[in-house]
Amino acid sequence: MNRRVWLLIAQLILAATFILAGALKLRDPQSFAASVATFRVLPKVWSNVVALWLPPLEIFCGTFLFIKPWQRTAAFTAVILNAVFLALLVQGLIRGLDLECGCFGKWDPAANHPSLGIFRDILLLAAATFSYQAFVRRSRQLRSAPKV
């Protein structure tokens, strides 16, 4: 398969994941705020703000992966978000915290299995990094193309 097909597959996986995750969390912000609090990274009082902020950001990220002027920014956002999610899960596992991933609300198969969540985040981070690199390469090619 050529690079373009791989990019499309990566975009589809990332978009579907982020839009679904964002939409599910948007439906039940209280549960998600409780999940955020279990990570014990931010002061607990900020958990509600994070729970209100993250779902729209994930939906933007997933949607903008297919909207041309924003594709690269969306892929960059996907890299940042997945890297942060991965770091949060790893620190929780190392600290032995009783984490609730909350990634897909109560429908998350990895809700109480941080190691499954870590594996999923590694795959998503790889897809996001590949997409971002592909978009950077594409914008470089466009800039260096001879102007007619």
Next chain:
Amino acid sequence: MKSALTRDAIGFVLMALVALLLGIGINALRPDPLPLKYVSAAGQLAAATAADSEPTQLISYDETRALVGRPDVIILDARPALFYQAGHLPDALSLPKETFDLDFPKVRSRLRASGIAGIVIYCSGGDCIDSAAVAKRLAAEKVGPLAIYEGGWEEWSSLEPSAGETK
């Protein structure tokens, strides 16, 4: 490359700011908006019922410890049945939030028995929401007085050396 990365970082910040405003806007339109300052679900319920004739109280580990084993106090585990089976507070009954409608009829007569001084509900820990959800359902069923042990199984199992044996 550096300027491209800066541009992407600015785009990310812009997207994050718009998402924050949108998230706060959507929340304001909800029938029960989430307060911006986090309070645990149990804390919210206790505050909401403070003025009621039978408020839901929050109790500590020591208070729970003193209530465990008393015949006039019922302990309810609001976590999913799988977690209850793995370990629970002594003599606790399982009443998971998810299967409340199915399981409540099984414990109804015990909860409504005469001489019951109180019902203590707990879930996994201070930030879990299942105990508050079950307490709300029990209050609607006119069962009480209710108390939530906020520390939940996480605190109990860390402070009670024999907690894993209460199967």
